Amino acid sequence: MKIGSISEKKEFEKRVAITPEVVKKYLSLGVEIFLSKNYGTHLGISDQEYLDQGVKISEDEDEILRSTDVIVQLGMLDDDKSSLIKEHQTLIGVLNPYDNKEKLTKLVKKKINIFSLELLPRITRAQSMDILSSQANLAGYKAVIESFSNFEKAIPMMMTAAGTIPAAKVLVVGAGVAGLQAIATAKRMGAIVFATDVRMASKEQVESLGGKFLTVEGSENLETAGGYAKEASDEFKKKQEELLKETLKKIDIVICTALIPGKKAPVIIKDHMIEVMQPGSVIYDLAAIQGGNTAFTNVDKIVDKDGVKIMGESNILNKLPVSASSLYAKNMFNFIENLYDKENKKMNINLDDEIIEKTMVK
Numbered sequence: 001m002k003i004g005s006i007s008e009k010k011e012f013e014k015r016v017a018i019t020p021e022v023v024k025k026y027l028s029l030g031v032e033i034f035l036s037k038n039y040g041t042h043l044g045i046s047d048q049e050y051l052d053q054g055v056k057i058s059e060d061e062d063e064i065l066r067s068t069d070v071i072v073q074l075g076m077l078d079d080d081k082s083s084l085i086k087e088h089q090t091l092i093g094v095l096n097p098y099d100n101k102e103k104l105t106k107l108v109k110k111k112i113n114i115f116s117l118e119l120l121p122r123i124t125r126a127q128s129m130d131i132l133s134s135q136a137n138l139a140g141y142k143a144v145i146e147s148f149s150n151f152e153k154a155i156p157m158m159m160t161a162a163g164t165i166p167a168a169k170v171l172v173v174g175a176g177v178a179g180l181q182a183i184a185t186a187k188r189m190g191a192i193v194f195a196t197d198v199r200m201a202s203k204e205q206v207e208s209l210g211g212k213f214l215t216v217e218g219s220e221n222l223e224t225a226g227g228y229a230k231e232a233s234d235e236f237k238k239k240q241e242e243l244l245k246e247t248l249k250k251i252d253i254v255i256c257t258a259l260i261p262g263k264k265a266p267v268i269i270k271d272h273m274i275e276v277m278q279p280g281s282v283i284y285d286l287a288a289i290q291g292g293n294t295a296f297t298n299v300d301k302i303v304d305k306d307g308v309k310i311m312g313e314s315n316i317l318n319k320l321p322v323s324a325s326s327l328y329a330k331n332m333f334n335f336i337e338n339l340y341d342k343e344n345k346k347m348n349i350n351l352d353d354e355i356i357e358k359t360m361v362k
Contacts, residue, residue, distance in 0.1 A: 004034040004068030006061040014321035019329040023053040098262040114361040129335040134327035140181030147284035156190020174257035175202035254283040256293035265290040279307025288312025
């Protein structure tokens, strides 16, 4: 069986789906790996490094797409590239089926097997394949670093002969994987951390990391059976607004991570809340690409609203592409290993397997 991957468009995506460290694992399954020329050079990974591991390098990306059995990528291929994929080939990536529904439907009609890894179920057996968790973990860390670098005061409390500098106060909105890592990172750097989430199960996790959980009076547990957040009622949103507005008066840095799969990000930090924040405060919005958690988020721009800086990037992981690629490539291998029939040396699309059934785009 042949597995192939071609270069992503570097201006949008610097991560790669196959790293040299996972090549040996693939070869141990008895498959061949084909990569496009200069596949990882932008990350400091030479073609020779891949060749030394047993990868075949090709200058013809189109030929890789036409001739391999399984194509692994980060994002959706361009139309001219995806048109080269033939019946019974398999495409795996983070394909955003909510926004790319039309493109994916065309491929499904061609009898191409498509798997989108952000659809993985939140079950124990799928943890080693969970790209949302591995990537969100890094995103939460980097969001704190980016926001702190734009905050023009020290983060930890400092006692000096000239006086005391108080510790920065951080609010993390959304205590999923990214939010919990943001809490942990901010605490390690000496900040006082508060957090809020619609899922009451998050309270214990937040407090175990040293954060203070802000509880909305009469909270309902807004968690789906799959472990994701679901949309809150109007009454909950009103109570949350009142609590947040009062809290934001004393907050220096806000990290927003609230997302609902397949939907526009909820606007949690409204304009009247930003008005009460202190000039010099910073908001980093990890939900920017899905519309943002604030009223003024603008993708890839720093918006200054009455002295409050609001930041949000289209792909924060482009700032940590080596670490992000390493984790993604391992997630991808674990997913393929689960799909692979070693005895017959081919893909076994067993729809009785919850992991396969949930991630397959139909």
